[in-house]
Amino acid sequence: MSELPRGWTEKPFSQVARYATGRxxxxxxxxxxxxxxxxxxxxxxxxxxxxxxxxxxxxxxSEAAFQDVFRGRVVPAGTLLMSFKLTIGRxxxxxxxxxxxxxxxxxxPRDGVDQRYLGYFLSQVDYADHQDRQxxxxxxxxxxxxxxxxxxxxxxxxxxxxDVLDQCRTGINTERAAEDTTNELKRAAMSRLFTCGLRxxxxxxxxxxxxxxxxxxxxxxxxxxxxxxxxxxxxxPAYWTGxxxxxxxxxxxxDREIEQADQFVTETALDECHLPRxxxxxxxxxxxGQGKTLGHCAVLNIEATISQHVAYVQTxxxxxxxxFVRGYLETQYDYLRQVASGGGSTKGALTCAFLKDLPVPxxxxxxxxxxxxxxxxxxxxxxxxxxxxxxxxELFQSLLHKLMTGEIRVADLDLSVxxxxxxxxxxxxx
Numbered sequence: 173m174s175e176l177p178r179g180w181t182e183k184p185f186s187q188v189a190r191y192a193t194g195r196x197x198x199x200x201x202x203x204x205x206x207x208x209x210x211x212x213x214x215x216x217x218x219x220x221x222x223x224x225x226x227x228x229x230x231x232x233x234s235e236a237a238f239q240d241v242f243r244g245r246v247v248p249a250g251t252l253l254m255s256f257k258l259t260i261g262r263x264x265x266x267x268x269x270x271x272x273x274x275x276x277x278x279x280x281p282r283d284g285v286d287q288r289y290l291g292y293f294l295s296q297v298d299y300a301d302h303q304d305r306q307x308x309x310x311x312x313x314x315x316x317x318x319x320x321x322x323x324x325x326x327x328x329x330x331x332x333x334x335d336v337l338d339q340c341r342t343g344i345n346t347e348r349a350a351e352d353t354t355n356e357l358k359r360a361a362m363s364r365l366f367t368c369g370l371r372x373x374x375x376x377x378x379x380x381x382x383x384x385x386x387x388x389x390x391x392x393x394x395x396x397x398x399x400x401x402x403x404x405x406x407x408x409p410a411y412w413t414g415x416x417x418x419x420x421x422x423x424x425x426x427d428r429e430i431e432q433a434d435q436f437v438t439e440t441a442l443d444e445c446h447l448p449r450x451x452x453x454x455x456x457x458x459x460x461g462q463g464k465t466l467g468h469c470a471v472l473n474i475e476a477t478i479s480q481h482v483a484y485v486q487t488x489x490x491x492x493x494x495x496f497v498r499g500y501l502e503t504q505y506d507y508l509r510q511v512a513s514g515g516g517s518t519k520g521a522l523t524c525a526f527l528k529d530l531p532v533p534x535x536x537x538x539x540x541x542x543x544x545x546x547x548x549x550x551x552x553x554x555x556x557x558x559x560x561x562x563x564x565x566e567l568f569q570s571l572l573h574k575l576m577t578g579e580i581r582v583a584d585l586d587l588s589v590x591x592x593x594x595x596x597x598x599x600x601x602x
Contacts, residue, residue: 177578179326186318189290190280194247194272197237204237212238212246215272217255217262223295223341225267226253233271242271252279252291257311260299263291277317284327288334293322296572323576332582333575339587340568347561351554358550362503365543369535380531387535393528395497396487399448400459400524401478404441411441418476419447422458425470425482428498428551430456433476447477448484455485455497459512459522466520467508469498483524493537495544500532 176182185191194215197204211232219229238244246269247253255262257275272278279294281287297320299312325333366383368375373384380389392398401419404411418433419441441447450456454472458465460481471494478484487494501508512520535543574580 176323177325177581179329180578181324182321183324184318185320185322187282188285188322188324189282191277191317192247194274194276194278195241196273197233197241201237204234204241205231206234208234210235210238212242213268213270215253215266215270215276217257217259217273217275220253220255220262220264220276222262222264223291224264226264226270227267229270238271247271247278252281252287253277254279254291254294256317260312261295261297263295265291275311285324286327286330286334288338289325289330290322292334292337292572293576294320296576323578325578329582336575336582336585336587337568337572340564340571343564344561344568347557347564351557351561354550354554354557358547358554361546361550362499365546366500366503366533370539370542378531378533380533383533384535387533389531390534391528392485392497392530392532395492395532395534396454396485398483398485398524398528400480400483401447401450402445402480404437404445404447408441411438411445412436414438415441417442418474420456420472420476420478420482422461422465422468422479422481425456425458425465425468428470430470430472430476431474433474437477442477450476450478450484451486453487453489453494455487455494455501457483457485457501457522457527459483459524459527460520462520466512466522467505469501471495471498483522483527485527491537492534493540493544495548496540497532499544499547504530 199205211234213229214231214233215226215229216231219226233241238246247266249266249269251266253264253266253272253276255276266278279287279290281290324330367381369384369387371384371386373386375382376385378389383389406412415436415438417437417439419435419437420430420433421435424430424433437447442449450472452473452475455469456472456478457469458467458481460466472484485497487497508522509520511526512522534540571580571585575582
């Protein structure tokens with residue numbers, strides 16, 4: 173920015189705050205890490221959630237480490253922390269007294285500097301020009317930390333800027349909490365719906381546990397054709413160039429309702445590679461993969477083909493509602509992953525043969541549709557909270573930069589869409 177707003181100053185970080193780095197007690201010295209009384213929480217970067225309050229840590233150090241390494245000095249609750257190695261610029265506030273490692277600095281603002289404002293400012297600095305390249309990643313040395321230029325409005329404007337950003341964080345956290353709560357509600361609803369149904373019937377014991385007496389338990393393969401696809405050779409242009417037929421990978425199952433594709437193959441690929449033409453209404457499942465992908469399911473709403481990492485169940489819509497099948501398979505996620513890893517492979521896999529024999533409950537089509545309607549309503553609520561959170565996160569990122577540079581001023585903002593109560597996530601509490 174060529175010119176600062178009136179009343180603003182620019183100062184190096186060393187004149188804005190005092191700071192101290194942490195330490196990591198020697199891992200080779202078991203006495204520093206052993207369990208026992210009087211342990212002190214020890215913060216690593218992984219314990220820091222952006223703009224959050226740190227109330228728990230994965231590790232803690234012994235009384236011996238606290239005295240020998242940290243000289244009996246704890247960082248007070250309410251202190252602002254920032255990472256300056258590897259993940260540079262992540263800020264959070266201590267919610268408990270603790271110690272921290274050498275990749276983190278504890279920050280103590282000088283008079284006239286609002287801690288919340290300073291935390292937000294440091295989080296949006298572009299550190300690319302300040303970093304040293306180290307063998308294990310990027311880092312800032314002390315001299316470069318000292319020279320970080322900090323823009324400082326008058327104290328009252330610092331507080332106003334922090335209040336606005338806190339309001340954004342409140343909205344984001346509120347929507348995240350509502351999404352999490354609705355997900356928990358959905359899990360509880362699914363557990364009950366797939367064991368008790370909606371008709372108040374007595375239950376019977378089956379190979380998959382209790383289900384209503386009128387329900388059947390049938391092999392998944394009895395509900396329609398099951399198969400998987402393949403990946404045409406990338407080195408054959410005739411399979412890909414100009415292709416218009418949707419081709420789906422296991423990543424698409426995260427969509428849950430698949431309306432479009434990111435990749436396409438040609439008719440030549442469909443014919444020569446014997447790819448299945450999967451019709452709308454099929455249930456897709458990721459059957460290989462690491463991470464969390466394997467076991468996720470989606471309903472296909474377009475005609476498409478699939479890779480070898482995806483299986484399909486082309487359901488008979490007169491017998492099974494696709495959303496019901498997907499919903500039940502979602503309740504089996506952990507079981508399916510256990511089966512996939514049963515062979516000891518680090519890269520799990522399910523087979524179509526296994527899926528064909530997988531037992532699933534089957535109520536009447538009417539009851540299936542009613543259950544799907546309930547789950548769809550919960551899905552819409554989850555999606556609404558996710559969309560609102562995304563909008564607020566985009567707003568926060570835009571405001572974060574523009575308020576910190578004076579490009580826009582708090583007085584010019586319409587804050588009616590934001591929650592009234594500030595989050596004050598970066599404010600000292602001690």
